[in-house]
Amino acid sequence: MATLRDPERGCAWDQVQTLETLAPYTLEEAYEVVDAIERGDLADLQGELGDLLLQVVFQARVAEEAGSFAFDDVVRTICDKLIRRHPHVFEADGSPLADGPERLSLAQLDANWTASKAAERSEKTGRSEHAGGDLLGSVAKALPALTRAEKISRNAARHGFDWPDAASVIAKIREEVDEVADALGRDDPDHLAEEIGDLLFAVVNLARHSGIDPEYSLKRGNIKFERRFHAMAALIAEDGASLDEADLSAMEAAWQRVKRSKA
Template sequence: MALLRDPERGCEWDIAQSFATIAPYTIEEAYEVADAIARDDMADLKDELGDLLLQVVFHARIAEEAGLFDFDAVANAIADKMERRHPHIFGDLDQGGHHLWEQIKAEERAAKADAKEDQGALAGVALGLPALLRAEKLQRRAARVGFDWPDAKGPREKIDEELAEVESATSDEERAGEIGDLLFVVVNWARHLGIDPEAALRMSNAKFERRFRFMEAAAGKLFVSLDLEAKEALWLEAKADERRG
């Protein structure tokens, strides 16, 4: 990467990049890692992990050129964090686990917040996260300071309220806002049920794609010309095929 970024001998495209221009590729590569895992393709996973590692190297090189930090500092920082968050393994404590991990994370956030203007409960929830994941993180942060329903009944009843507001909206802008509120509360309901909404939606995406491809394969070139009733019949056949399989 140092050679690729060399002003005289490097690659024009690599030289022109910055943290901001590379960030979308970093996110994309992380998703491709998750996709390889979902497909249980270990050969592809190896390649995708390499692509993701390259993103870390790329960012670290840009930082090193700016005199900020280098790749060794990145690796050392995460090693230090793992040791700090596992004192029951690397330190003197006899017991630990996820509860201790969360406690230490909270203490670290509090220490960071002391040096920043934004010290609210929602500080530090990254704007670049996928919307469903960010919604869940915002809700979890709010719950830590007592702003939460006591059980799943609250968000479930709120879904009906939000549906009614979507239906009563009088403009596209208002309707979009109400749909957003509906999605947000569905995430909240999933959280109370102990379900990862991002993973649940990925499963539904995969299910839809699988059934739709079955429909296309069953109908062949005639699929596009079929009416909705015929396509619905194929959809039900695809569902039945899944149950048999």
């Protein structure tokens, strides 16, 4: 990467990249890693992980040229963080605990991890979450909206602001659906967008209370829709028509046939 960035010996494209221009590629590569995992393609995963690692190396090199930090600093930082957040496994110097790891429940581990993150944020900002800091844990704004909504609501729940159970969230969803229906009758697109956002946020909380990752759930829903849509088109073609020629009633009939077939 140092050679690729070299003003005289390097590549013209690599030379002009900045942290800002590289950011979209980092997101894209992360999604491609997830895609390879979900497809169970380990050979492809190997390559995608390399592409993602390239982004780390590339950005570290840009930062090093600016005199900020280098790749070794990135590795050292994450090693220090792993040691700090696993006091039940490591001594402060990074060596394994002499008597072996302390056995904690998953709930205890999650609580300790959360407390450690909060302490790190307080140290970084110089103020605690309860004294003017970020009460919701500084959830990254670049996250997909569904994932960010889940994290925000989970952090709010840690402060006791939450529905008692999934059934209570269902009631909230019905309330939000009614508000969306009311907004549809107005000539106010901004208000409608806000109400639909409230509905989506409530659905995310239903997923959280049910132990479901909303982003993963919607991905599965997308895949199911695509599969059924193509199966519907195939059924219509079998009847001697094309999708563009079929009316809505014919498409709905074919769609119900696909659903009954468990496709």
